[in-house]
Amino acid sequence: MHHFNTIITSSRKPLLPVTSLKERISTEIMYKVIYFSALSLLLSFQVSAQISDLLGKAKSVISGESSVEEETGLALKEALNLGVAEAVKQLSSENGYFDSPYKILIPDDAQKVIDKVKRIPGFENVERDLVQKMNEAAETAATKATPIFVDAIKSLTIKDATAILMGEKNAATTYLDRSTRSSLYEAFMPIIQQSLDEVNARSYWRSVVKAYNQIPFVSKMNPELDDHVNTKGLDGLFKLIEKKEAGIRENTDQRTTDLLRKVFSKQD
Numbered sequence: 032m033h034h035f036n037t038i039i040t041s042s043r044k045p046l047l048p049v050t051s052l053k054e055r056i057s058t059e060i061m062y063k064v065i066y067f068s069a070l071s072l073l074l075s076f077q078v079s080a081q082i083s084d085l086l087g088k089a090k091s092v093i094s095g096e097s098s099v100e101e102e103t104g105l106a107l108k109e110a111l112n113l114g115v116a117e118a119v120k121q122l123s124s125e126n127g128y129f130d131s132p133y134k135i136l137i138p139d140d141a142q143k144v145i146d147k148v149k150r151i152p153g154f155e156n157v158e159r160d161l162v163q164k165m166n167e168a169a170e171t172a173a174t175k176a177t178p179i180f181v182d183a184i185k186s187l188t189i190k191d192a193t194a195i196l197m198g199e200k201n202a203a204t205t206y207l208d209r210s211t212r213s214s215l216y217e218a219f220m221p222i223i224q225q226s227l228d229e230v231n232a233r234s235y236w237r238s239v240v241k242a243y244n245q246i247p248f249v250s251k252m253n254p255e256l257d258d259h260v261n262t263k264g265l266d267g268l269f270k271l272i273e274k275k276e277a278g279i280r281e282n283t284d285q286r287t288t289d290l291l292r293k294v295f296s297k298q299d
Contacts, residue, residue, distance in 0.1 A: 104192035106294035108184050111203050113287070114275035115180040118268050123173035129166040133267030136162060138259040141236075144243040144252055151242055161239070164232035165256060169264035171226035172219045176268060179218055183210040196294070200280050204273040215265055223261045232256060 121127055128134055137145060137158060145161070148154045184207070187195075195202040227233045236256055244251045278285040279295060286292045 100189045100193060102290065102294055103196050104187060104189050106290050107192045107195055107203055108187055109288060109290060110276060110279045110295075111184045111187075111207060111272070112181070113279070114204070114272035115177060115184070115207075117275050118271035119173055119177050119180075121271060122264075122267055123170050125170070126166070127173070128169045128264070128267060129163065131267070133263075133270060134162070135165045135169055135260055135263040135267070138254060138256070140252065140254040141256070141259075144240060144254065147246055147249065148239050148243045154239065154242060157239055161232065161236065161256075164227065164235065165260045168223055168226035168229075168232060168260055169267070171229070172222040172261075172264055173268060175218060175222050176215060179211055179215050180207065183207055186210070200277045201273045203276050204269060207272065208269050212265060212269075216261055219261050219264065220257065223264070224257055227256060227260065 122131065122133065141161075145158050149157050187206070191206060195206055199205075224233070233256065240253055243249065244253075275285075279291060283292070283296070286295055
């Protein structure tokens, strides 16, 4: 029996002194306190930095300050909007195309028809009348261009703006042409057709083509005016916008706002 008690007693692990246990618990608590204190301090620094950044942005907005890139983008959008407004106003006015360098002339294939038909009584003034009607149609269509241009200008990115500013004197117009021509063409086509019909250009042209095809020994032709008027009408719009852009880049008198003067003066 004595031997059995001796075995049980010898198999037990010695207990830690009370003071040692207290020290261990205190040490663990201290490490946890240090850890959570450091974590809280780090988080407070991050929050403080975020708040500081937000306050800085807010201050920039309130004071009207902006980055160079943002100013460049705004200035180019402003320049394009001015160019578009001037081009649309000029070309959509009465005789806006007809009395301008962008006057729409007879397409080459139609010219062959006219050269023959104008010798027929009643068609002596066919070229003059047709040119007048085509330009009137383009003037009507030009009034519809502004919203499409505006949407494209709004989508101009900071990256685009920086490249455009450092590009050729027509870089902004080239961007606008690339971004809008196809959508403008599609939007213009029904307007061109309707406008041609309003001035009786298509019915008049059909009578001209009919008269031509009745001439002995000529090859039958049926050239369409729609595509020609649409394409030349858009060409005129973009050429005027390009002219305005070049003026803003090269002529300080055409920089009509503080922003235009600030941004484009860097190119002088």
